[in-house]
Amino acid sequence: MRISDILRSKGSAVVTIRPEESVRTLLAELAEHNLGALVVSTDGYTVDGIVSERDVVRALHADPGLHDAPVSRIMTGDVRTCSFDDSIDDLMVLMTDQRVRHVPVLAGNGVLAGIVSIGDVVKGRIGELEFEMEQLEGYISNSG
Template sequence: MKVANILEVKGTEVMTVRPGDTIRDVAHRLVEENVGALVVSGGAGTLEGIISERDISRGLAFHGPNIGTLLASDLMTRGVVTCGPEDSISDTARVMTNRRIRHLPVQDGNRIVGIISIGDILKYRLDEVMLETRVLRDIALAVR
């Protein structure tokens, strides 16, 4: 199975913020959208970075109460690891686990076509295991 299979179910909407948005605005956006990370883009689908709840909590530890006035570009992760729609789910899960990444933009060429989370991968794998279980149970019942 491929990352594209997750995007077929989840959708391809990519929520973004601009590098010049304040951390206060970024935090509000994370809450409004009920997501854990946002792509940082200057426009036209560019990927300048990614900012997550983890980045903000680390920023709070270093900058204290003044964090709200910092910019997304101050706290974002810059060297963003991405995956492609044709990448296998198991390989992508391995990368996310080994690198301790919870959100991964999906890039097709130079365009960001989605974002997946470790929760999306877990849900997909769980659904897959449940389907296999039902099939095996049906086979066992049919053999009786």
Template sequence: MTVSSILADKGPDVVTVSPEETLLDVTKLLDKHKIGAVLATDSNGKLAGIISERDVVRAVARGGPEALGEAVGTHMTKKVVTCKKEDRVNSVMMQMTEGKFRHVPVIDGGKIAGIISIGDVVRRRIADIETEWRAMQDYIAAG
């Protein structure tokens, strides 16, 4: 199974900010969309970084409430691990587990095609296991 199957279910929508926006702006977006991360893009729409709720918490823990007025670019992850639509879900899941991150932007033809979370990956994996289990039950019942 590939990343494209997850995007087919969830859609390509991605919430973005510019690196110049503030952490407070990010918190409002995270709350409004009920998500855990947003992508930072440059003026051409290219991926510049990712900022997660964890990044915001760390910034506030280190800098106090004043950190919420600081720019996203100061706190975002700039070396973002990405994937492609054709990547295998199991491979992306391993990267997420080993790297201890929960969101991966999907890049297609150099453009942002979506974002998947560990929750998306786990949901897909559980659905696949249930499908395999039912197929096995049908096979055994027919035999």
């Protein structure tokens, strides 16, 4: 299964936030869209960073008055990305090794084309396993 398969079922919409927006605005966007992370982008097409709930919690723990600071102050700038053609297995390795839960998907031209969460990957992998099980059950019942 490929990343393109995941995006085909979940959609490719990505909620972004500009780096100069406040942490307060970030919190509102995360809550409004029920998301665990937002891609930070100046134009909605390029990836300048990513900011997750974990980033927010750690930053607010260190500085409780951070609500009006810009998102750029707490975002992760070194973003791990993937492409449509990457496999779920490769993405699982990346997410595990890099300890990330959200990975932006870039099209061939480097433009933001989606985002995949660990939940999306697990759901896709479960779907693969269920399909394999059905195929095996069909094979067993037809060979007897």
